[in-house]
Amino acid sequence: MTKLLGDLEPVYVVGAGWHRYQRLSQVGYVDLGLTAVRGALDDAGLAWGDVDESFIGTGHLGMAVGRPMLKHLGALGKPLVHVENASASGSAAFRLGCVHVAAGISDVALVLGVDKPRSIYRAPTGTHGLADDAIVxxxxxxxxxxxxxxxxxxxxxxxxxxxxxxxxxxxxxPNAHRQQERTLEEVLGGRRTAGSLTSLQCCPVGEGAAAVIVASAGAIARLGIDPAKAIRxxxxxxxxxxxxxxxxxxxxxxxxxxxxxxxxxxxxxxxxxxxxxxxxxxxxxxxxxxxxxxxxxxxxxxxxxxxxxxxxxxxxxxxxxxxxxxxxxxxxxxxxxxxxxxxxxxxxxxxxxxxxxxxxxxxxxxxxxxxxxxxx
Amino acid sequence: MTKLLGDLEPVYVVGAGWHRYQRLSQVGYVDLGLTAVRGALDDAGLAWGDVDESFIGTGHLGMAVGRPMLKHLGALGKPLVHVENASASGSAAFRLGCVHVAAGISDVALVLGVDKPRSIYRAPTGTHGLADDAIVxxxxxxxxxxxxxxxxxxxxxxxxxxxxxxxxxxxxxPNAHRQQERTLEEVLGGRRTAGSLTSLQCCPVGEGAAAVIVASAGAIARLGIDPAKAIRxxxxxxxxxxxxxxxxxxxxxxxxxxxxxxxxxxxxxxxxxxxxxxxxxxxxxxxxxxxxxxxxxxxxxxxxxxxxxxxxxxxxxxxxxxxxxxxxxxxxxxxxxxxxxxxxxxxxxxxxxxxxxxxxxxxxxxxxxxxxxxxx
Structure with a gap:
């Protein structure tokens, strides 16, 4: 029988950080990502050297983007891997970080999501007719x-x-892409995207970054992480x-x-x-x-x-x-x-x-x- | 202290399959990948329904390519995730599959690498001067x-x-991209790519697929996998x-x-x-x-x-x-x-x-x- 996360050692979120989600700008993804990582480390009270392993969720950025980003914090030889599952890329990276900490492979894992908008590439499947009725x-x-x-x-x-x-x-x-209250009239009055949907009923897809630090109970004790910040x-x-x-x-x-x-x-x-x-x-x-x-x-x-x-x-x-x-x-x-x-x-x-x-x-x-x- | 794979439950490779590595062709990535997966399942004597989870290593194919590939085998609701670490993408996917089986999260994991050549995209870092001396x-x-x-x-x-x-x-x-013996004279006489390097001293980057099945000891017994095929x-x-x-x-x-x-x-x-x-x-x-x-x-x-x-x-x-x-x-x-x-x-x-x-x-x-x- 397969195990669930809860069958392994307990795992805690001990830090979180963001770069504001926003429209495409001239800010490089390295700056976006590092802002979130530094925020999460600060929040957890940890140093970069305390992190055992990094999981980077990204959908748009292409090949091997973790290296030039994370080496700004110090190239310490620790594992990193990039994870993609479309809109759920960050969630997938988080799950992998949790499993690795719960299994004991890492004591402290960084999970980072970072992206800048870009037209989405999906390789042609080479099969025909299966998606002729696909709609946007x-x-x-x-x-x-x-x-x-x-x-x-x-x-x-x-x-x-x-x-x-x-x-x-x-x-x-303060990290939200849209930070303006909207009345019902404003929502209903916006540009129509399809049928009854208006633009304020559709999410903005911009750039940004978010990071969380996942840690074991042992790491929380060893590294002196504030237990009040540890969320199971x-x-x-x-x-x-x-x-x-x-x-x-x-x-x-x-x-x-x-x-x-x-x-x-x-x-x-x-x-x-x-x-x-x-x-x-x-x-x-x-x-x-x-x-x-x-x-x-x-x-x-x-x-x-x-x-x-x-x-x-x-x-x-x-x-x-x-x-x-x-x-x-x-x-x-x-x-x-x-x-x-x-x-x-x-x-x-x-x-x-x-x-x-x-x-x-x-x-x-x-x-x-x-x-x-x-x-x- | 963090654990090593060997500190967890034993993990075995029980099946392997390939689509030949070759120059870019009209064959879709779905066919490449499925050929390898079917080969690995056949080799292990397993059915698609026996697989608990899939890890797909890819560098070129873009977003969410696992879904239209694996659903040809039957959309069974099982987890899948895409992994990228440049040339080591397949190795990274394999490690994740091993960790998940060793931790008990899966009993049987599919690890698939699949790609078709495409110009590599790497997001601009937005930082300057760090790689001015980079060479190909x-x-x-x-x-x-x-x-x-x-x-x-x-x-x-x-x-x-x-x-x-x-x-x-x-x-x-039979799965190799280059299947021709070459003499020393042929190797030395080929097109020079840089300095003393000739083209036959540089790897071809084409298309193809490879798959392995990773299983726990419990799965090997439960599913009647031939122990002689199980490699620790x-x-x-x-x-x-x-x-x-x-x-x-x-x-x-x-x-x-x-x-x-x-x-x-x-x-x-x-x-x-x-x-x-x-x-x-x-x-x-x-x-x-x-x-x-x-x-x-x-x-x-x-x-x-x-x-x-x-x-x-x-x-x-x-x-x-x-x-x-x-x-x-x-x-x-x-x-x-x-x-x-x-x-x-x-x-x-x-x-x-x-x-x-x-x-x-x-x-x-x-x-x-x-x-x-x-x-x-």
Missing amino acids: PFTHFSLLSGAYTAASGVTDEDLAQIAVKNHRNGSLN VASSATVTETTTSSDQEVTREVIARALHEAQTPPSEVDVFELHDAFTIEEAQYVEASGIAPPGKYVPMLKEGAFDIGGQCAVSTSGGLLAMGHPIGPTGVGQIGEIALQLRGSAGPRQHPGARVGLAHMVGLGAVGYAHVLRKD | PFTHFSLLSGAYTAASGVTDEDLAQIAVKNHRNGSLN VASSATVTETTTSSDQEVTREVIARALHEAQTPPSEVDVFELHDAFTIEEAQYVEASGIAPPGKYVPMLKEGAFDIGGQCAVSTSGGLLAMGHPIGPTGVGQIGEIALQLRGSAGPRQHPGARVGLAHMVGLGAVGYAHVLRKD
Whole structure:
């Protein structure tokens, strides 16, 4: 039988750092990445020499970008590897870092997500006809929005409220790409991308970086890391699509596994960072997680259940809609946000009493990741 | 203290498969990869459903290429992740697969390397002046060749014999990019790439795929895998450069770690697949490994010490020089070659009595990997 992360040695997130997510600029990726790494090391109170191994999630940057970045901190001979799983690249890098620390291969692992936007290259498959009906994400999620509103009786305005909430959260986050509160009228009035979707209901894909430090209990003691900063990674789950599964079904499966492994019912989740690249996704995935019953997401949203201070604060960071989605950093930044929330260090966007967090990403609708973090 | 692979549960290579390494063709990467995966599954006597997790090493293919490839085998919901470490991408994927099986996260992992040549993209660092003196690999290794011959008194012809040996081995390997024996005159007479280096002393970078299946002892018993096919992964080591280290120093360090972990002196290594992208690298790295004393590589080469049937058969596959170096597949194919050799299944290129194998790759001169395999 295979083991779960929780069957191995306990793993903790002990530091988090960011470079603000933003529009493509003249700043090099090396500066983006190093800003996040230095922030995470400072936050953990660690030096570069304390890190045993580095996992770098990136989707856009091309070959071997870790070397010229990390050697600025000192070329110490420590292992590094680059990881890519489309939108879930950072989540994949985080899982690998957790597994290596939990297995004892490393005591302290750096997980870094860094990217600058670039037209996405995917090698041609050399097979024909399998994807003739493929549609672009805008259209796909617009169609899903239409199906959801038709089935549940909610309105386009209801779904647009998701963007209002997440932009409000993003306005409280100095690392967010979008830091401006938006009214319902502004969200609905923006440029239409497809069907009922407007631009503020679609995430910005810019540049940025996020880093977290993962450590064992032994390293926390040995290196004198503040135990109050150590947030336990209670579970790690990843699945890919099955023959017929949708993003929502991948999400249902992977979150169910992560919650089961963490022995956590959905009702215990205090903060939830999820893959809200489009507003409809938040509705679908909150229902897929079990935090809202099927069809109940919108009524709960209207009651404030997903606000900071509500039943379960969803996307306190601003989510992909306001925090942004620079690909490599996204999944790492989610973990960092949850760590801050569970420490009680999230400043003006702090969700009171947060003790359990859930992070979720989907890569290209095919690869799902979910992690549960818990304040011991 | 951090653990080594050998401190965890034993891990075995139980299957290997290839798509021939070759010049860029019209064959899609999906066909290349699937040919290798199906070969490895057949070799192990396993079905796709037996695989718990997949690690895909690729340098050229871009985003999320595993999905449209592996779903041809059945979309079963199992995890997959893409790994990149330049020339060592396949080696990095293999190490991750081994760690996951050794830690119990997976019982059976697929490690696949697949690539098609494409101009390499590396994001601009945004920093200036650090690499103004960078030179292309041809020139770099030509200069190293000159330094080696000047210091040791060997000749350019001596180093060219490395290409003769490796092309002879490659002529016995149906998966090699170059399958033609070459005389010393042919090697020396080819197009000059830089200084004394000729084209047959430089590896071809084409397309191809290699796959290996890694399994736990429990999986071998449960799935009825032939124990005679199971080759123990005795150690796994990876380092990056330090401030002043060269490729040879990275190699010395990482091989020393792998041999130490495997409790294997260099004299016990029977087969050695190494990063011979240029002839000079074989001389440097065989000496760095301790298999030849410093300055003694060429005399031993002339005595046939590194031939199939010699003291330690170096690059029985043909090495990068003849087998080829399609990037993603290279490090995976080395492991497969060693597994065949240790099983005694390498056909006309079998090294008699092979029981210990060493695989070594360097990514961009900065990231080194070494694995020791042992026939129990």
